[in-house]
Amino acid sequence: MKxxxxxxxxxxxxxxLGACGGGDPANGAASVGPDATGAGDLAPDxxxxxxxxxxxAFTADAPTGTTFVATAGTFxxxxxxxxxxxxxxxxDLYGVAGHLHYDPAHLELVNIEGKSPLVEGSYDxxxxxxxxxxxxxxxGTARLQKKTGKGQxxxxxxxxxxGTALWARLTFKPLAAGSSRVEFAPGDRxxxxxxxxxxxxxxxxxxxxxxxxxx
Amino acid sequence: MKRLxxxxxxxxxxxxxxxxxxxAEEAVQPNGVPRALPPVPGSDAAWRDARFGRELTPAxxxxxxxxAHAVLRExxxxxxxxxxxxxxxxxxxxxxxxxxxxxxxxxxxxxGVTQLHFRAEPWDxxxxxxxxxxxxxxxxxxxxxxxxDVALPQALTEATDVTISVAFADKPQCGEVxxxxxxxxxxxxxxxxxxxxxxxxxxxxDSDPFTSMLHVRxxxxxxxxxxxxxxxxxxxxxxxxxxNFEQIENTENAGVSVAVYDPKGTPAGEKPFxxxxxxxxxSDNAKTFIDLGKALIAFFGERxxxxxxxxxxxxxxxxxxxxxxxxxxxxxMLRDEFSASPDxxxxxxxxxxxxxxxxxxxxxxxxxxxxxAANVCLSESLAEFSSCYYTEKTFNSRYQQIxxxxxxxxxxxxxxxxPVHSETVYYTSAYVPIVYxxxxxxxxxxxxxxxxxxxxxxxxxxxxxWNRKSAKLEDIQAAMExxxxxxxxxxxxxxxxxxxxxxxxxxxxxxxxxxxxxxGKTKLRLRVVQFSKPLRRxxxxxxxxxxxxxxxxxxxxxxxxxxxxxxxxxxxxxxKVFDQPILGVRVDRxxxxxxxxxxxxxxxxxxxxxxxxxDLVDFAFRFGRSIVFTAGDGNAYFHPNISWNEIYDLNQxxxxxxxxxxxxxxxxxxxxxxx
Numbered sequence: 001m002k003x004x005x006x007x008x009x010x011x012x013x014x015x016x017l018g019a020c021g022g023g024d025p026a027n028g029a030a031s032v033g034p035d036a037t038g039a040g041d042l043a044p045d046x047x048x049x050x051x052x053x054x055x056x057a058f059t060a061d062a063p064t065g066t067t068f069v070a071t072a073g074t075f076x077x078x079x080x081x082x083x084x085x086x087x088x089x090x091x092d093l094y095g096v097a098g099h100l101h102y103d104p105a106h107l108e109l110v111n112i113e114g115k116s117p118l119v120e121g122s123y124d125x126x127x128x129x130x131x132x133x134x135x136x137x138x139x140g141t142a143r144l145q146k147k148t149g150k151g152q153x154x155x156x157x158x159x160x161x162x163g164t165a166l167w168a169r170l171t172f173k174p175l176a177a178g179s180s181r182v183e184f185a186p187g188d189r190x191x192x193x194x195x196x197x198x199x200x201x202x203x204x205x206x207x208x209x210x211x212x213x214x215x
Numbered sequence: 216m217k218r219l220x221x222x223x224x225x226x227x228x229x230x231x232x233x234x235x236x237x238x239a240e241e242a243v244q245p246n247g248v249p250r251a252l253p254p255v256p257g258s259d260a261a262w263r264d265a266r267f268g269r270e271l272t273p274a275x276x277x278x279x280x281x282x283a284h285a286v287l288r289e290x291x292x293x294x295x296x297x298x299x300x301x302x303x304x305x306x307x308x309x310x311x312x313x314x315x316x317x318x319x320x321x322x323x324x325x326x327g328v329t330q331l332h333f334r335a336e337p338w339d340x341x342x343x344x345x346x347x348x349x350x351x352x353x354x355x356x357x358x359x360x361x362x363x364d365v366a367l368p369q370a371l372t373e374a375t376d377v378t379i380s381v382a383f384a385d386k387p388q389c390g391e392v393x394x395x396x397x398x399x400x401x402x403x404x405x406x407x408x409x410x411x412x413x414x415x416x417x418x419x420x421d422s423d424p425f426t427s428m429l430h431v432r433x434x435x436x437x438x439x440x441x442x443x444x445x446x447x448x449x450x451x452x453x454x455x456x457x458x459n460f461e462q463i464e465n466t467e468n469a470g471v472s473v474a475v476y477d478p479k480g481t482p483a484g485e486k487p488f489x490x491x492x493x494x495x496x497x498s499d500n501a502k503t504f505i506d507l508g509k510a511l512i513a514f515f516g517e518r519x520x521x522x523x524x525x526x527x528x529x530x531x532x533x534x535x536x537x538x539x540x541x542x543x544x545x546x547x548m549l550r551d552e553f554s555a556s557p558d559x560x561x562x563x564x565x566x567x568x569x570x571x572x573x574x575x576x577x578x579x580x581x582x583x584x585x586x587x588a589a590n591v592c593l594s595e596s597l598a599e600f601s602s603c604y605y606t607e608k609t610f611n612s613r614y615q616q617i618x619x620x621x622x623x624x625x626x627x628x629x630x631x632x633x634p635v636h637s638e639t640v641y642y643t644s645a646y647v648p649i650v651y652x653x654x655x656x657x658x659x660x661x662x663x664x665x666x667x668x669x670x671x672x673x674x675x676x677x678x679x680x681w682n683r684k685s686a687k688l689e690d691i692q693a694a695m696e697x698x699x700x701x702x703x704x705x706x707x708x709x710x711x712x713x714x715x716x717x718x719x720x721x722x723x724x725x726x727x728x729x730x731x732x733x734x735g736k737t738k739l740r741l742r743v744v745q746f747s748k749p750l751r752r753x754x755x756x757x758x759x760x761x762x763x764x765x766x767x768x769x770x771x772x773x774x775x776x777x778x779x780x781x782x783x784x785x786x787x788x789x790x791k792v793f794d795q796p797i798l799g800v801r802v803d804r805x806x807x808x809x810x811x812x813x814x815x816x817x818x819x820x821x822x823x824x825x826x827x828x829x830d831l832v833d834f835a836f837r838f839g840r841s842i843v844f845t846a847g848d849g850n851a852y853f854h855p856n857i858s859w860n861e862i863y864d865l866n867q868x869x870x871x872x873x874x875x876x877x878x879x880x881x882x883x884x885x886x887x888x889x890x
Contacts, residue, residue, distance in 0.1 A: 095835050097828030126876060128828050132884040140828015140883075142835030144873075153839040187737070187762055187796025190829065196836050198764030 079214025596654025
């Protein structure tokens with residue numbers, strides 16, 4: 001194990017996540033709250049029998065509205081960074097997609113876990129979450145109407161998200177000390193209601209600061 | 216004057232009948248989409264099957280027709296023209312018999328004419344008189360028709376007009392389908408209908424239009440209806456009444472019906488008059504049809520030429536017409552079509568589509584007749600185009616065009632497919648999908664290419680130039696070129712003279728114009744690779760969905776002559792710059808073109824250049840669409856679903872469903888490369 005390095009106190013993520021509320025686990029949404037903060041408390045010392053301090057901090061962009069896609073990062077004691085991509089405040093949401101960019105020189109994407117935040121009753125909810133070259137994760141989730149018996153498809157309906165729902169969970173391995181952003185680039189993102197009208201929503205990223213590379 | 220009888224050129228089939236036309240072909244198309252339903256009993260498809268068997272091919276029909284024509288033409292010399300026919304026609308609905316007398320005025324063209332030959336029905340008891348003299352005649356049944364040969368006592372004098380009288384009596388066999396139509400029937404309310412079995416025509420099948428006066432004698436309680444100016448009834452001494460219809464225009468497209476009609480019409484003196492002949496059960500809807508007729512006459516009259524006739528009679532019949540039949544100044548339609556009313560949304564739309572098609576025939580097929588079988592598109596395709604244009608403007612919907620488009624693209628393949636402009640088109644089992652559907656969409660594509668205003672100007676030039684004449688396809692091309700101020704050879708050749716449609720893959724990239732100094736300006740690069748022949752030049756309607764949620768409609772011209780590789784003109788790449796980042800691209804979203812797309816980059820259904828989550832979202836909005844349905848017999852059949860977009864059907868089975876999803880998700884991350 002590498003020597004632990006003391007980190008400054010970072011509260012930003014905790015504040016953000018505290019506003020998010022919990023999702024419905026049954027719907028594939030993650031339960032996130034203040035305890036899930038990625039902020040590293042000040043490590044009292046560097047002794048081996050104390051949980052190792054995180055290797056960095058994730059500062060999430062703060063929303064200015066009530067409908068947004070957010071990213072929230074937490075550093076594990078192993079040094080791995082988990083970034084949850086969540087959906088908040090959406091009404092009649094039928095599908096959402098975006099490209100989440102990161103700096104591959106700074107972070108190595110080691111795992112992607114797509115969730116199904118829009119599944120409900122007569123709808124399936126496939127999600128795509130795939131790494132593509134040059135530091136990009138392709139995300140998308142949409143509702144697919146199930147046919148019931150011999151009946152015709154009904155007019156599409158979106159879903160109202162009561163709180164915050166987990167869309168995808170990404171695990172990064174910091175490669176070195178440094179700073180970079182994890183963010184959705186404009187032009188490659190959008191959320192749509194059941195009438196295929198673009199929903200006005202913020203796509204929020206965050207700043208990742210690492211003090212070194214993880215194992 | 217020399218041309219084939221155009222009677223088939225003004226008959227419309229129901230879409231449901233049209234769907235049935237290709238059942239004789241293999242059950243499943245190469246792309247896995249099941250073919251159409253089996254023929255509807257009584258439809259033209261069923262008739263063709265009965266006459267020609269299931270292995271019908273255009274060549275086989277042509278051979279049959281050539282044989283028939285050859286026999287007729289051996290005896291059918293154009294020694295005389297028929298100028299006028301005064302027809303007295305008597306119906307006995309109880310005995311189910313008809314009898315009549317035709318007094319025909321003929322103009323003698325040639326010297327030394329001692330024989331006359333007419334095509335008529337295989338009537339019984341034919342008696343021919345010339346002057347006051349009964350003259351020898353024989354009636355020969357031939358290929359379901361009849362030829363009357365008349366021997367004159369002396370040679371006719373060239374360049375004079377003579378009169379001949381033909382009397383007949385008959386007990387018609389009404390169950391036999393002839394030229395798509397059941398010719399007559401006797402029942403409680405509809406006593407009789409005939410579309411040509413009461414007048415003389417040249418034995419040669421050549422056209423010889425004439426003016427006419429029709430007198431129909433019926434028992435009291437029955438009423439006759441026919442094209443032309445109605446008058447009567449006149450009382451007869453025997454207790455019958457006579458209904459008169461004067462046809463002041465030269466035409467050989469006619470018809471007559473006798474039923475317990477309760478007609479309604481426009482007020483006396485209104486021009487043009489409109490009469491609606493319906494039986495009592497439907498009389499509540501008569502005003503609806505009068506209003507619709509007025510609207511159609513105004514709509515087409517403003518665009519083509521003013522309505523050319525003195526009036527129009529809409530006539531309800533009980534016969535299977537496959538939709539409708541529209542001779543000059545009259546429209547015959549099946550009984551239930553008169554049930555349509557604006558309260559019945561889809562039924563009304565379908566009804567208006569039919570009525571507008573038949574009404575458009577007053578211009579296309581009557582005012583301007585198609586010259587020969589190869590030009591039938593000048594009647595049927597134009598009438599259907601006009602109908603589509605009317606319903607689009609009236610209902611703000613391209614429902615009719617899209618259905619027509621799909622029914623051709625997915626309904627016609629293999630040997631049944633022939634060019635719209637070809638001698639064999641009349642005789643292919645896919646006659647309706649090719650002439651009505653493909654033909655109408657070709658004219659609709661021309662409208663898109665030229666703009667509606669120019670298209671209507673061209674039609675007006677065409678209708679004016681060829682008023683009361685016979686025209687060929689090249690004539691309407693010339694009119695369109697005059698209106699547009701440009702040559703249109705390329706369009707007419709690639710669409711009218713070739714079979715098939717445009718099949719192509721679409722591949723696109725989107726990228727910032729200047730990646731180093733992003734301004735938002737984004738370049739769309741679209742590559743169209745055609746794999747159908749011939750290679751076609753097309754103007755693509757392209758809807759570009761932009762970052763701000765707006766959609767920009769534009770066009771991109773795909774011209775194989777501009778292909779980067781002169782040795783391979785199948786692939787054409789075009790660029791266009793937009794002010795914002797592009798979320799996706801939809802090519803021909805209103806299905807203007809006769810086409811079938813596939814995504815050149817697997818899964819990149821929104822043509823962003825990368826298969827990604829946005830493609831999944833787009834796919835979700837199309838999910839569940841299908842052009843295949845399973846009928847009660849357990850078999851799968853084609854259905855022209857207007858919301859269909861084949862680019863989302865990744866496994867090409869006619870259904871956008873869960874089976875396509877793995878193809879898309881597996882392809883996520885695939886990037887289009889267009890150097």
